[in-house]
Amino acid sequence: MKKIPVLEVFGPTIQGEGMVAGQKTMFVRTAGCDYRCSWCDSAFTWDGSQKPRMLTAEDVAEELDELAPNNYGHITISGGNPALHAGIGGLVALMAERGVGTAVETQGSVWQDWMLEVDEVTVSPKPPSSNMTTDWEQLDHYMNALGARETKRHSLKVVIFNETDLAYAKTVHFRYPNVPFYLQVGNDDLSTADDLKLRDRLLASYEWLVEQAASDPDWNQARVLPQIHALLWGNKQGV
Amino acid sequence: MKKIPVLEVFGPTIQGEGMVAGQKTMFVRTAGCDYRCSWCDSAFTWDGSQKPRMLTAEDVAEELDELAPNNYGHITISGGNPALHAGIGGLVALMAERGVGTAVETQGSVWQDWMLEVDEVTVSPKPPSSNMTTDWEQLDHYMNALGARETKRHSLKVVIFNETDLAYAKTVHFRYPNVPFYLQVGNDDLSTADDLKLRDRLLASYEWLVEQAASDPDWNQARVLPQIHALLWGNKQGV
Ligand code: SF4
Numbered sequence: 001m002k003k004i005p006v007l008e009v010f011g012p013t014i015q016g017e018g019m020v021a022g023q024k025t026m027f028v029r030t031a032g033c034d035y036r037c038s039w040c041d042s043a044f045t046w047d048g049s050q051k052p053r054m055l056t057a058e059d060v061a062e063e064l065d066e067l068a069p070n071n072y073g074h075i076t077i078s079g080g081n082p083a084l085h086a087g088i089g090g091l092v093a094l095m096a097e098r099g100v101g102t103a104v105e106t107q108g109s110v111w112q113d114w115m116l117e118v119d120e121v122t123v124s125p126k127p128p129s130s131n132m133t134t135d136w137e138q139l140d141h142y143m144n145a146l147g148a149r150e151t152k153r154h155s156l157k158v159v160i161f162n163e164t165d166l167a168y169a170k171t172v173h174f175r176y177p178n179v180p181f182y183l184q185v186g187n188d189d190l191s192t193a194d195d196l197k198l199r200d201r202l203l204a205s206y207e208w209l210v211e212q213a214a215s216d217p218d219w220n221q222a223r224v225l226p227q228i229h230a231l232l233w234g235n236k237q238g239v
Numbered sequence: 240m241k242k243i244p245v246l247e248v249f250g251p252t253i254q255g256e257g258m259v260a261g262q263k264t265m266f267v268r269t270a271g272c273d274y275r276c277s278w279c280d281s282a283f284t285w286d287g288s289q290k291p292r293m294l295t296a297e298d299v300a301e302e303l304d305e306l307a308p309n310n311y312g313h314i315t316i317s318g319g320n321p322a323l324h325a326g327i328g329g330l331v332a333l334m335a336e337r338g339v340g341t342a343v344e345t346q347g348s349v350w351q352d353w354m355l356e357v358d359e360v361t362v363s364p365k366p367p368s369s370n371m372t373t374d375w376e377q378l379d380h381y382m383n384a385l386g387a388r389e390t391k392r393h394s395l396k397v398v399i400f401n402e403t404d405l406a407y408a409k410t411v412h413f414r415y416p417n418v419p420f421y422l423q424v425g426n427d428d429l430s431t432a433d434d435l436k437l438r439d440r441l442l443a444s445y446e447w448l449v450e451q452a453a454s455d456p457d458w459n460q461a462r463v464l465p466q467i468h469a470l471l472w473g474n475k476q477g478v
């Protein structure tokens with residue numbers, strides 16, 4: 001069985017973002033990313049500062065059970081880019097067997113067939129402020145494959161730091177008009193430990209983003225959300 | 240055509256709560272409620288302090304178009320209890336014709352057949368702290384009727400002020416285990432104009448609620464959300 005490079009397993013807590021915002025969940029964070037976003041809020045998954053452990057799906061399940069015995073019904077697999085790891089397929093299947101819901105977030109740059117079995121897939125292409133470049137053909141492949149599913153759900157989410165990012169987000173939204181679309185406030189101060197200051201700053205950015213969406217008909221179908229966990233816990237890791 | 244007692248029409252803004260949190264939307268707020276919740280955050284809809292205008296569905300559509308020409312694709316009908324008004328059926332039909340999505344929120348005490356045509360119905364039974372009593376048979380009727388729909392969605396949401404409310408919410412969740420369930424933080428300071436103080440208070444309550452959900456297996460499937468608009472705009476009306 002293929003192993004998964006795991007950086008952290010934590011919870012139960014709530015999902016702070018996107019299509020399942022508020023959901024009680026456990027987090028499994030994998031190491032490694034094919035991107036290097038300028039504002040990556042989990043750079044520790046790829047900058048060498050933290051070492052992953054190589055775990056099987058069963059190892060991960062055991063850890064989840066130890067952390068939260070009978071106390072979870074949903075897990076979120078995040079990264080880094082979890083789509084780098086074939087081994088996650090085993091974890092998704094194991095959770096499905098147990099009736100535990102699964103969510104994953106990826107930028108949509110690398111495909112894995114296990115993606116089809118995930119209950120909620122958030123595809124989050126990165127806007128210009130990240131300094132990354134979108135592979136549109138690969139993104140088309142993602143949207144086609146996910147769109148062919150019948151009972152499971154997916155969405156697009158773009159993190160916004162400025163107006164150029166918003167224009168990019170619009171290109172994404174218009175390319176896949178039938179996919180639920182989320183605009184999310186970017187966190188531009190990843191180092192502060194002053195949670196209250198960060199909270200005010202994030203809410204001010206969120207208000208700006210709401211105003212942009214409210215004043216532009218192109219966003220009539222969009223949903224605009226803050227990172228709820230950052231409002232609560234600031235930049236802390238593992239909550 | 241039956242008229243609708245309308246207290247305010249505003250937007251575009253975002254939906255701050257529940258199953259479509261973050262959605263860009265217009266609000267149509269109707270007057271009148273069959274309840275008198277102790278902590279009602281829209282008591283002005285029924286305490287006689289503000290006078291409704293009697294409008295047809297076309298009048299309301301015209302007002303929406305004036306406020307936001309081509310700049311909305313979703314409306315939220317709230318109250319008070321919108322389910323008191325048969326005339327809302329015309330508004331829901333008119334919006335559907337135009338391809339505009341509709342959401343409604345009600346405590347589930349009064350049924351209207353137009354409820355079946357609403358894209359997203361939030362049923363929000365009131366916990367003990369409201370001093371109201373739930374009519375479970377009527378709530379069963381709601382859940383059966385809404386559950387029989389195929390493409391439109393519904394959810395349950397309970398506002399929580401204390402542990403007794405949480406126990407009540409659990410009764411609701413377990414009675415309708417397959418209905419998406421939201422726990423929402425109650426706002427216990429409806430009069431303050433100090434938005435920053437309110438923000439901190441609401442986030443502290445939200446953190447408490449997250450902890451309750453995280454530590455109790457009965458909430459494994461629940462979603463826990465704050466009132467995002469209250470974090471942004473405090474107790475202001477019409478945003
Ligand atoms: S894709 Fe995500 S994990 Fe990878 S560098 Fe960008 S923000 Fe970080």
Ligand code: SF4
Binds near residue numbers: 318320
């Ligand atoms: S049901 Fe809603 S509008 Fe009616 S009194 Fe209670 S909180 Fe207020």
